[in-house]
Structure formats: structure tokens, C-alpha cells
Amino acid sequence: MHEPPTHVSDQDVLDTVRATWLPDTDTVTHLSVGFGAHHWAASVAGERRLFVTLDSLGDRHSADSLTAAYRAAATLAAEGLEFVHASLTPFTVPFAEGLLSAAPWVDGHRPERLEREVTSTMLARLHATPPPEGMPRWQPLVGPDLADDLDGRLRTTWDGGPFSARAHTALRAHLPAIDTWATRYHRLAAEAASRPGVPTHGEPDVHNQLLTERGTLLVDWESLRLAPAERDLRVLDAGGPMAEMFDLEWRLDEVQQYAVWFQQPHTGGADDLEAVEGLLEELERPDWREPTRRQ
Template identity: 50%
Template structure:
């Protein structure tokens, strides 16, 4: 996220890092990067040594499911150098709750700091090769299984939510109007999504990253490509990852129905999240502006197939 979390001070993050991972850490520096989680650089002896991530626990992940996802990454990293996995804490866990923040609202994880760069554009052949290796690995026992993320009655829920004004932030009414104008399409997309989801069990399932786009990649000075941000890892049809290649114009053999399934999941989940975002208080921040632009994009873009 671009902004600091309003209810988590840097001192709370630093204290958790010291208690659970790195006792000699000297300072943390909030980083305005990513979208969906908050991040800090951890400084030790005058240099950056770790990358801290604060994930919200709630609708998308429980504390248990987030721990399982990061534990899966740790296991994968023992076999695949392409996986940038969290460090285990002194207790052996990959995530820890923050205190005195209300217990269970956030989970903190830590990875080693890397000087590798995030690529500006996706390298199709390199990413295809990387995903081929990931999809061939034996699934760790902790790997979460994909299941539909979007409720069948999403359009009904959004219709009810849009019935009253969204006046608790500067973008609320614009977002409400945009969603309200597309409720029929949301209902159609949702029905199609669940029809496709019912057929997914008959496909081959593999370990998928979930969001292997360039923002979740690192390239080191030797050109080696690695994947970060494993909170979305899951057993699923390979198209859950491969759709990213297609979106970037890289041809790859896929089952079109499964590409459509995961494209619809992305679109509908984004719309649902942004509806909750803009119906709630929001200050008109840089992250709010990005979210509003993305909402309009998801409501208006062409279908994947």
C-alpha cells in the first residue's frame, strides 16, 4: 500500500521483528509499494537486512490459511530456488499476530532483503519456464486447495449495498454509480463463473502461485527470475497462473474454459473488494485513486474469451 496503516505504528512492527526474528534490528522504514498489504524495510547495523509484510486477516485469509500459504512457500523453497519464502520465526511459525494491535487483525511475516530488481515488463518465455517448474513440483501437504472465492449471490449483495448512498469518502458515490450501472453484468459473470467452477475438478491441478505477474517477480544481477508474495498459493488448474502470460501477449497452451474461470474470479473479486472499500470511510488517498481506476477497469474491460 502507498500509505502507512492508520492503526499500526512503526514501533509495533519493529518490536515484533525483534521479538520473533531479528533481535538486533535497529529500525523499520515503511515502503509505499505493493497493493493490498503493507511493507517495511528492516535496518540492522546501518543496512537493509529484511523485508517485513503486514497482511490483513479477514475475508481473504484467516490466520490459519495465511500461515498454511506461507508454510507452503517455505517447503517449496527447499526444492525450488525460484521461491522467495518467508523466514520462520523463533517459534517456528511463518506469521505472527501483532500486539497491542487487536489480536487477529493483522499477521506479520519477514523475508530476507534482496537487492534484485522488479522487472518493468513481464518476460514471457522466462516466466513460462519458471511456471513450468513450479507446476511440475509435488504439492507440499500444507498447500491450500483452490475454491470459488466469489459468492453466488454477489449481484444481490451489491444491489443491496448500492441501495443507500456511499458518502463516507470522496469516491463513494462515483464507485456506487459505476457498480450500480453494471449489476446485470455482474450477475451474468457470477453465474458463468460458478458454472465453470463446477467443471474445474475434472482438470489436472498443480501448485499455482496465483499472481505471477511482473510486480511479484525479482530478477537478480545474473538474470535469474524468482517469485515473491506467496499468500495466494493454491492447488488449482494451471490456467490460474497461465492467464497472466496470455494477458501479456505470450502464447501458451491452455484450456479456454479455465482461463475464463480465473479471469472472471479476478474481475468479480476485485469488484467485490472495491465495493466494500468505497462503501466504507476512505480519505481520498493515492491508494484510493488507484483502487477507483482499477474498479472502472474491471467493470468495463472486455471479457477474456
């Protein structure tokens, strides 16, 4: 997130990091990276040592499922998947209204573009690894009645902030399409539930890759799930109904989250701007099409 959370302070984070992972920590700095969770760098004498994450709980994560995902990622790393950059134990600790976790700091940078061969190799190894015990299993993220739920929300005036009316108007205009997407999604999700699952990262694109001296790492394992491989392979333009289903899942989940966001009070800051742009992109982008096979 671009802006620090308003409900916790850096001192709160520092105290928890000292008590849980690194007693010598003398500074934590909020980082303007990612979107959805908050992150800090924890430093000792000016040297960054930990990457600290605050995940929220709710429809996407319970305390048990989030902890299980981080624990499973650590197991995958211990079993030889060197590209899995896993969290430290304890994998999570209660903090504010969510869970705090920490991973070792690694210097690196995000790739400018997706390296298909590198990504394909990592995913093939991940998908071929037996799933660790207790790994969370994928389940549909949005209900079949999403359009009805939104219709109910939209019957009231949204005036919580500068982007409320814009979001309200866009969602109202796209309700028929949202209903169509949700129906198709659940038809395909029923088929996905009958398929064998493999360990999947969930979002293995460039935003969760880090180029380091150790090679390319996959980071942010909160979305680790036992699921059809297409959950990951869609970033490589994999085709077929399952790729379409996970594309619909991303779209509908984004729409659902942003609808809740803009029905509530907001100030119009950098995070709000990115959120409203994300909502409009998901509502207006073309429907999924079978990718053209590469030669």
C-alpha cells in the same frame, strides 16, 4: 500500499520484528510497494535485512490458510525451486488485526515487461513439483449471489468519502453485467473443482517478479494454492475455459473488495485513488476473449 496503516505504528512493527526474527533491527521503514498488504524494510545499521509484510485476514485469508501458504512456499524452496523467495520461520505471527511475516531482503528490481520464456520455465517447474503437505486448496473467491449482495448495499447512500458516489454509480450501472459474470464464473468453477490441481502462485506477473543477482525470483506467496495450472498460465495468454474462469475470478474479486472499500469511510488518498481506478477498470474493460495463438 502507498500510505502507512493508521492502526499500527512503525514502533509496533519494530518491536515485533526484534522479538521474532532479528533482535538487532534498529529501523523499520514503510515501503510504498504492492497493493493490498503493507510492507516495511527492516534494517540494521543502515543495511536492509528483512522485507516485512502485514497481511489482513477475512474472506480471502484465515490465519491457518495464510500460514499454510507461506509454509508450503518454504517447502518448495527447500526442495530445489530456487526462484521461490520464501518467508522465514515463524512464518506468521499475530499482529494488530492481521499476521506479520518476514522474508530475507534481496536487492533487485521489477522487470519492465513479462519475460515469457523465463516465466514459462518457472511455472513449468512449479507445476511439476509435488504439492507440499497442507498446501491450501483453491476455492471460488466470490459467491454466485454477488450481484444481489451489491444490489442490497447500493440501496443505501454511500457518503464515506470523495470516491463513494463515483463507485456507487459505476457499480449500479454494471449490476447486470456482474450478475452475468458471476453466473459464468460459477459454471466454470464447478468444472475446475473436478480437475487435478498443481501448486500455483496465483499472481506470477511482473508485479511479483524480482530481477536479482540470483536470477528472477517469484515473491509474495500468500496466494499459493493447489489449483488448475491455468490459474498461473493466464499471464502467458493461455486459452481455454479455465483461463476464462480465473480471469473472471480476478475481476469479480476486485469488484467485491472495492465495493466494500468505498462503502466505508475513506479520505481520497493515493491508495483510494488507485482503488477507484482499479474498480472502474475491472467494470469497464472488455470481456475475456480466447487469445490468438502465437506462432
